[in-house]
Amino acid sequence: MKIFSILVMIATASVSGADFFDDFEDDYIGDWVERCNPADWYAQDGMAHCESWSGPSPNALIAPGSIFTEDCTIRASGSAVHVIGLVARLDESDTGVMGYVSPDHNVARIRLVSNGNLGEILASIDADFPSDVQYNLTLVCQGEDLQFLIEAPVLDMEWQLSATDPDPGTGQFGLLTGDEPHACWEWFQASQNLESETGIWACDVDDDSQGGSAGDGDMAFEAGETIEFGLAVWNGEQDELENAFAVLQSLSPEIDVPVATAEFGTILPGSFTWSGSDYVIAADPGAAEGVTYPMVLSLFADGGYFSQHSFDLPLGEGYCSDFETGGEGWTWSPVEAGWNDQWHVTGQRNHTPGGSASFKCGDEGGGDYADHLYSGLGSPCFNAALGSTLSFWMWIDAQSVRSAAEALDGGRLQIGQFGRWQDLVPPGGYPYDIVSGTTGPFEPGTGVYSGTEGWQLVTIALPDSLCGPRQLRWVFGSDDEGNREGWYIDDVLVVADQVSTEGADLPSLPFGISVFPNPCGVLANLRLTGDPMGIAVIEVYDLSGRMVWSHTGQLDADGTLELGWDLTSCSGERLPAGIYSALVLAGDRSVKSRLVITGTQ
Structure with a gap:
């Protein structure tokens, strides 16, 4: 697919x-x-x-x-x-x-x-x-x-x-x-068509078990998988790139490119073209996940044209950061020239239980943000799998007209790839709209987060058309008069709540697991379906592959098993916030679901 x-x-x-x-x-x-x-x-x-x-x-x-x-x-x-x-x-x-x-x-x-x-x-x-x-x-x-x-x-x-x-x-x-x-x-x-140099425009990932790919079909490149990898190239030159082709190279021994060449035909100036066939990329089963691997694309065309383009390819599914070790891999800068930026890691406010850090757009400590901000905070590159959900916690104090749900300053969220961004809208839309006559970076009527609100959880389901390598960006803008404390971001999670099954000769009764609520903060309700009176083993693993909890139970006469889990480990300790995998084993069958622990009480 x-x-x-x-x-x-x-x-x-x-x-x-x-x-x-x-x-x-x-x-x-x-x-x-x-x-x-x-x-x-x-x-x-x-x-x-x-x-x-x-x-x-x-x-x-x-x-x-x-x-x-x-x-x-x-x-x-x-x-x-x-x-x-x-x-x-x-x-x-x-x-x-x-x-x-x-x-x-x-x-x-x-x-x-x-x-x-x-x-x-x-x-x-x-x-x-x-x-x-x-x-x-x-x-x-x-x-x-x-x-x-x-x-x-x-x-x-x-x-x-x-x-x-x-x-x-x-x-x-x-x-x-x-x-x-x-x-x-x-x-x-x-x-x-924005003015830009020749380079990579977009990519797509196919990790099903057909064609040249061999994976679990969630459209996220993971260790041990072989994927078909499509690329689109933008022509920023004045002339056509005729008979263009490109060679893809990995700079890491853990990543191999068995099919490294693809043709692009004629790429019109000021336009992009997808590769006529996919590259094939394979990851070693022991390759570390949750990190990116350097890649280089060498582009050739008639007339001796040649250019090289470097990018990072993420391995593993989803993303999780509480900023307690700093902002490694994150980037922040003005969105456009002529504007200011104030994103930084701070200890002024924090959401993570037992933690001390978050990202803030504003002055150091509890100081107010500056005028004329158009500040972008970008995440590291990660893989969004099919069925992914983004969640993060935010605290905001920005200029608004509460009675009219209008804002002078505020922030919004974007998702992108290769430096090209598009807006994400939360369920129900943004609570404020930018006022008319603004001197800030957002057009009048643009939806934003603004006003004064304590820590709140934002959850957005990512469309499946946005799976594959992605980045997130939080953008804050201010006009030229009036300031408040700013915008804080913490506990960012991207996780797929999807189910995959393995095994042959499956019975007609569905075999699966569901978790509710997800993300969960105090208690996770687990529901299994399968063979009536069958025995099932539930194992929960953290991102490092360490089993943190397990349970063995018997399904009832209707083929269901329901139980509540208090999110403690096998040793009785409270599990930290993060992304976990719940694996259910029953005979020669297995089923897996991702779950997110927020750490909130």
Whole structure:
């Protein structure tokens, strides 16, 4: 199973510099918006569909999130009879640009959209475009330059058009068709084209037991596993990178790269391209987890082009830090040039029971934060497995207008990869919105944490589309007048509450374990299901692999066993906060679940 692991919009508010991805696997497009002319849009069988037979053209479906951008790269994969395409820069008057291919008319075009209608043709080619095949489409908008790439992967064919936008402007992007009996799209992705150097744009991980991978299928690279590793490369040069390929190298003996070369074809300037095939990476069974391993990607292209790009690859699932040993691996700096930063490890406030440290954005000790902050605190790189949940504790004292739930200063959370960040929104949204007329870094209406609140637990379920190598970032911003104590962060945990099973000839009765609540602070309720009257052994391990508690019990006549565990070890000592694995053994079968102990009483 391939998971494109970066291009996902988490926030539903207006954003800039945003990335977006939708694979339609949830069969839901209710948050997408129909534009231009009406059509029958729906999601089914993991795809987006449109039927607009004999209706006016064009028909557009705009991505959710109110994302407005001028320079962008949008891609989609789909098929159609008459027209399948992409639209960008669509403003409030339904004016923008589009690129499309028409298999039944054997033509492809870059064209303007004018007030919701077909506009001027900017570029056109006639070719024998096959019907009933999947097309990968890429529309790149960079200033007045427009490029449209059409690929038919099953036939190893591609076509390319270029044009000049006579009036470049900011707008939205999405899917496009017209006069179409049935078009369908498997996925859609978009990103804003920011000025950046050539380098790694994104990655994805596949650790199932198919193809070249051999793992537990949780999309987190762990010791003893072999993964398929996809990379996307961004072209920051002025010219195309033609016939590009890249060689991946590990600088650690614990990590091997048995398949080290992948081709990227032509990478357009100001755009990114995924590797045509995956790299294969293997980790030694004895390799340490919870750390990162240095890797180097060497990129080659026609004309003697060569560049090298270093990155760290995490090994192990999840992340846990209470900052009691400092901020090793964490980074902090202004988010943009011209702003200030005040993140640091402090002993002023702490949440960890028996601890003494946390991270603070603000002055030393109990002093107030400074004006003109746009401060980012970034975590080390870690692997988010399928079904992961982020939890952390925060204490905040920031300028707000409590009666109006508005804020002058505040903080918000982001998740990213290779220096590209997108917003995370907690359940129910942020409690405050930035006021209008602000001199701070956030746009008016941006949701933030603010006000004055004691230690509180924040829990956010991470979408499965965000699995694989990740970083977290806490961003605090202040305006140019008025200050409070600041924002404290402590006890950061990322854990997957997933179940995996092993063994053959499993009975029809489900065999599994559930833990509630999770995270747990005082008591964990364990519930096992399996063979009626069967014997099961429960073993709990910490991240070092040390067994800290065990219990043997018998399931009842209904095939269940329920018990409460007071979170003490075999020796009766209270277990510290952290991530643990609960392993259940019954005959030749086993089942595993992650659990988190918060340490709160």
